[in-house]
Amino acid sequence: MDRSGSSTTVIAAERPARREEIFVELLRPLAGYGRRWILAVAVAGVFVLWAAFAWAWQLIHGIGVAGIRRPVFWGFYIVNFVFWIGISHAGTLISAILRLTGAAWRKPVTRAAEAITVFALMIGGMFPIIHLGQAWKFYWVIPYPNERLLWPNFRSPLLWDVTAIFTYLSASILYLYLPLIPDLALAATRSHGLRARLYRLLSLGWEGSSRQWHALENVMKLMAAVVLAVAVSVHTVVSWDFAMAITPTWHSTIFGPYFVIGAIFSGIAALVVVMAALRRFLGFERYLRPHHFDNLGKLLLLMTLVWGYFTVAEYLTIWYGKQPAEYAILHERVSGAFAPYFWAMIVLNFAVPFLLLGVRRLRTIRTITVCGFTVLAGMWLERYLIVVSTLSRPRLASAWGSYSPSWVEISITAGTFAGIVLLYLVFSKLFPLIAVWEYDDGLDSPVR
Amino acid sequence: MVLTARFDDEALAAPAVAALLDAGFEPRSIEVFSPRPVELPPRLHSRRSRASLLAVLSAAVNGGLATAFMFYTQHDYPIVTGGMPLRSWWATGVITYELTMAGAVAGLMIALLWEAGLLRRRRLPAPVPDNNSVFVRVECPGENSMPAAELLRKAGAAAVTAGGEDR
Numbered sequence: 168m169d170r171s172g173s174s175t176t177v178i179a180a181e182r183p184a185r186r187e188e189i190f191v192e193l194l195r196p197l198a199g200y201g202r203r204w205i206l207a208v209a210v211a212g213v214f215v216l217w218a219a220f221a222w223a224w225q226l227i228h229g230i231g232v233a234g235i236r237r238p239v240f241w242g243f244y245i246v247n248f249v250f251w252i253g254i255s256h257a258g259t260l261i262s263a264i265l266r267l268t269g270a271a272w273r274k275p276v277t278r279a280a281e282a283i284t285v286f287a288l289m290i291g292g293m294f295p296i297i298h299l300g301q302a303w304k305f306y307w308v309i310p311y312p313n314e315r316l317l318w319p320n321f322r323s324p325l326l327w328d329v330t331a332i333f334t335y336l337s338a339s340i341l342y343l344y345l346p347l348i349p350d351l352a353l354a355a356t357r358s359h360g361l362r363a364r365l366y367r368l369l370s371l372g373w374e375g376s377s378r379q380w381h382a383l384e385n386v387m388k389l390m391a392a393v394v395l396a397v398a399v400s401v402h403t404v405v406s407w408d409f410a411m412a413i414t415p416t417w418h419s420t421i422f423g424p425y426f427v428i429g430a431i432f433s434g435i436a437a438l439v440v441v442m443a444a445l446r447r448f449l450g451f452e453r454y455l456r457p458h459h460f461d462n463l464g465k466l467l468l469l470m471t472l473v474w475g476y477f478t479v480a481e482y483l484t485i486w487y488g489k490q491p492a493e494y495a496i497l498h499e500r501v502s503g504a505f506a507p508y509f510w511a512m513i514v515l516n517f518a519v520p521f522l523l524l525g526v527r528r529l530r531t532i533r534t535i536t537v538c539g540f541t542v543l544a545g546m547w548l549e550r551y552l553i554v555v556s557t558l559s560r561p562r563l564a565s566a567w568g569s570y571s572p573s574w575v576e577i578s579i580t581a582g583t584f585a586g587i588v589l590l591y592l593v594f595s596k597l598f599p600l601i602a603v604w605e606y607d608d609g610l611d612s613p614v615r
Numbered sequence: 616m617v618l619t620a621r622f623d624d625e626a627l628a629a630p631a632v633a634a635l636l637d638a639g640f641e642p643r644s645i646e647v648f649s650p651r652p653v654e655l656p657p658r659l660h661s662r663r664s665r666a667s668l669l670a671v672l673s674a675a676v677n678g679g680l681a682t683a684f685m686f687y688t689q690h691d692y693p694i695v696t697g698g699m700p701l702r703s704w705w706a707t708g709v710i711t712y713e714l715t716m717a718g719a720v721a722g723l724m725i726a727l728l729w730e731a732g733l734l735r736r737r738r739l740p741a742p743v744p745d746n747n748s749v750f751v752r753v754e755c756p757g758e759n760s761m762p763a764a765e766l767l768r769k770a771g772a773a774a775v776t777a778g779g780e781d782r
Contacts, residue, residue: 186746310688318688322696322706330710334717341724348733353650356743371733374741377647381660382731384652386723389666393723397716404709604651 193603194357196449196595203448204592211589218582221575222297230300232575239558239570243580244298249550250433251291251583252332252405253426254543257434257441258284259339260398261466263391272462274605275454279445280438281343282600286590287437288336290583295328297579324404324411331397331404338394345387348373349604402430409553415492416485416557425477432470432516433546439463439539441591443532445600454601457532464535467542468524475517492562504569505556508548515545616760618753619742620772625653625749631770632656635753638766648742648750666726670719677718682711748773 235242258280265273352373355366406426409417446455500509523534742750
């Protein structure tokens, strides 16, 4: 702004038109179904249906149709469980941190991130049920009075998981929903029929009064703090599913923070990919700007370094200790049967992001998105290595085995990736993917 | 009597509210309606929020009940623990923590519903602000309505309407 304040005057004069433009643009994706959207839903839907068929096949024929065999009794399903729970940290954790630190650039990013959290948790939470085989017995983990006078064993880390995911899912849904309320009220005034009725119902009678804004902002800050604490605990609890077993390479004190770091890492990567897709397919170039990607790229670079540090700390300790059972697994990972996965993980999680994000000139929207994809692939491989390589090399060498996933596991895995795309596509037609009131609130903010 | 003033610039709402408060109008009788949060005099919301208190209480109650329930089930059906303690704070601590946090989340949701007055029948219909307008509504006895209207006009209100008698 110059000394006369003329730029302020210009902004103030343009404000009404710009606000209307923002309202219209951000609510535009809710109206109509384009050809590209229908095609994307159809393709994702086919994958999801195929996955549903594969699961039905497993329910009918039993868990034997999956590739899990002794000693590898946890395979793709648990890998996917850990992976998706990790992805779920995209939203709530990142959004909560940025909200609590008052980062102005978060505004167009948060809702997309919070939606990832809810969808990834829904998908991740399904995997232990799929892994059960007899999925209909899942309710046994719910404590209810029964004729055998049995209760679930609350000392078991598996029960910890159920509770942690229940809390995180509830908190994440509310954390997504609360800032959505003003936008739902707004959308209700600009839609008709059933859609308007749905928005009015979901907006809970929001009027936009100063008391309501005051209460919402206050509760959102507190909710962000609570959600942050829950998010950290959830992935720690997931890591304890492994670390509480006296199994070589799993029984590690740093597994909790290692998993949390990995979760934030993959979460940021997922957010970058989703933002790039929104920018490309919904035409949000004006809202998801290069500096949003640049900031996320820097966060991703930071997490690359932190992940590298934790990985070195974990592997160096095992190597230096040379305990036979642990060393056998390390050997398998670094130079044995799992070496291709291990080195691919290092390249995808560390080498590529370090190079592309570390050199400023190379850090563009395209390269940041590429890094998002490589980190997602690398983190999936990391989960695969943790689960499968360890189980295939138990303490007794005579019990060593191998694992190869069946078509059922591969189909269900592919189906969940299509599933999150499908959920996102449906969400994009029901709710604004960028918080209209928050973005509008930051109209005059210097960093947008 | 209820007066509703429309401002076509949201920056004018704060001085208008300040003028009403200075003139002795009760904060609870003044309400501002806007499509986005507007900076207003802190005096307007002088009542402290109970959200954090409710969250803490709700967390403590839920966490306490969850722990008591776990210990009850472990006493009700004492499984063989191989010499380990039947009731263990360590092993049940995680669930206590998670359900304590779940209680906090529920408490915050209740606090929002209560403090924002959501899901409640409205005494007065709310004005619907468009993109760029802000409404200031003030409830006052009939004899104060003229000075209030004058204050609002002086503060830059584009229109002041009277109506919506308090029932």
